[in-house]
Amino acid sequence: MADHKQPPASTPPGVCRGRLAEESAGGADSPAPRACDDRPVVLSTHGLTKRFGKLVAVDHLDLAVCRGDVFGFLGPNGAGKTTTIRMIFGLIFPTSGYAEVAGHRVPGERVAALRHLGGFVEVPAFYPNMSARRNLRLIGSAGGDASEGRITEVLDTVGLLTRGDSRVGGYSHGMKQRLGIANALLNSPDVIILDEPTSGLDPQGMKDVRELVRELGKVGTTVFLSSHLLHEIEQVCNRAVIINRGRTVVEGPVATLRPRDEAVKVMTGDQQKAFETARALFGAQGVSWDEGYLVVRAGDEGVPELVRRLVADGVAVRAVVPAVEQGLEEFFLGLTQSSDADGGRGEPAGRRARQPCAAWAASSSRSSFNGAPTSAGRVCWPCRC
Amino acid sequence: MPLLIVLALDLSSSKPAPGEGPPFFAAIINNGIFVPVAAIGALSFFLLPLVAAMAGAFPLAGEAEMGTMKTWMSRPVGRAGVLFSKWGVAILYVVVGMALVGIGGLLAGWLVFGIHPLATLSGTTIGIGAGLERIVLANLLILIALLCTISLALFVSTLTDSSLTAAISAMVLFVVLTILNGFSYFDFMKPYTFTSYNLAFTNLFREPIYWQPIRNALLVYGVTVAGLLAVSWLIFRRKDILT
Structure with a gap:
């Protein structure tokens, strides 16, 4: 379990937003x-x-x-x-x-x-x-x-x-x-x-x-x-x-338990310009495309800043939505299947490639994966990030 | 059953001669008080054990079949309590059935043949009160014999969750034992099988009562019931309740 990514710095895992x-x-x-x-x-x-x-x-x-x-x-x-x-x-x-x-x-x-x-x-x-x-x-x-x-x-x-x-x-x-x-x-x-x-x-x-x-x-x-x-x-x-x-x-x-992912999907009047703005703010790693949407991993703090910049640049912001709108069931599957790894049951390679919100589960200290090889990709393939 | 006996004997043109037919049938014509005795005696060979096997099998395995056993066992009740109350319920069924036969038979016999002081098997005559006492004793003895079949069915129903399987298995065991008792080759086991004491109750109608075979029967019944209940308990206390 050497290749853990760190969770987004702004929200360490284990912070409870629940009623307790x-x-x-x-x-x-x-x-x-x-x-x-x-x-x-x-x-x-x-x-x-x-x-x-x-x-x-x-x-x-x-x-x-x-x-x-x-x-x-x-x-x-x-x-x-x-x-x-x-x-x-x-x-x-x-x-x-x-x-x-x-x-x-x-x-x-x-x-x-x-x-x-x-x-x-x-x-x-x-x-x-x-x-x-x-x-x-x-x-x-x-x-x-x-x-x-x-x-x-x-x-x-x-x-x-x-x-x-x-x-x-x-x-x-x-x-x-x-x-x-x-x-x-x-x-x-x-x-x-x-x-x-x-x-x-x-x-x-x-x-x-x-x-x-x-x-x-x-x-x-x-x-x-x-x-x-x-x-x-x-x-x-x-x-x-x-x-x-x-x-x-x-x-x-x-x-x-929910996968914590700070990525948002952004739709603007000028996606190309928005892409450049976002890249300037968060680097090339933090920005990608998904079906016409701009996917930005900005973190809780980053999103308002991005929107401010876009508005200042005269880009009309039409929609900013969380990128993980589903993922729970599949995320769950990923968790339980990764602990099945020793049982030899693999998941389709194409799905496995989908990542990387792995950081949350893999690095979270409260999760124990029973010593099963838990690559970041395995754990988090379900998240559409 | 008692009504059938009364009807058959009353309507039949060829009445059984004394000493003919199943025990006490011939005596009925002269005295209706023998109807419940003849009826219960005839029933005790097959139908009553069948009822007992069903009564013993259904309370426990039936709950498992309906899925309600786990509902009960999720309540703060001991497993012994569940097992033995089911045994008690089975006995209650059989007692009610026997009481119906006894009372129905007595009424039918009284109406058709009249009730008179009993002529015992020893030739002497005892009063109606003493006669009824003997009839109650005979019923008790047969009930205790049926406890063996009930306990056998209860035991099988701790092994299976199918009430039909439990009832049929108990009945098959009963029939097999009865048949084996008929072969002289198996005479060695006869004293130890509860099925070979079916006619012990007839000794209650001797004057004085011939206790020896009755004591033997009670001993075998007691050991059989205690053994079956003990084994049932050993199985049920550790049984996985899945339904």
């Missing part, structure tokens, strides 16, 4: 538990490992979710997310390591731990021939106590109050997911685990569920949200970990 910016100072370099500062860790895993024969599904995973976090648990399908969640619930047994919920170890003190934990694994399952209310009454009575008032409350929270008395069999997929969230909240646990709650939903259903999770986060519910969609995690979470092949790839405040 105060924790970023130490959070970037230190192991996850310390990222909580003075908030208690409600859910953690310690060297959690699960082998299925030769396959290592989860490999010494260390996670820490602090009280009040909406914690994103991100990874492609097959990364070990569901296996991890099953181990946290005590549904399957780890090969080594353990999970800890509110100070109780799983699997050792599973029942005590589950008193502080709610949620579902994969798809929430209920009795289709019973009403939502009856399902909650029945399931909530197992090792807990579910008063009618509380059932009404959680049904209201997830927006199912008016349909609470109809059969769950007649529910849409989105309604079942929301009922799963209601069930998770029922006994007011310290943390709820939602396993891909938006998977298989239509756009409206996705939006509803995401908004619901965001609302839960706002009122202080600690949520552990697994997903394979980076933008989803970005929308609703404050901290996140990206895993692949059962190992941590990147973790930290969500704002720092």
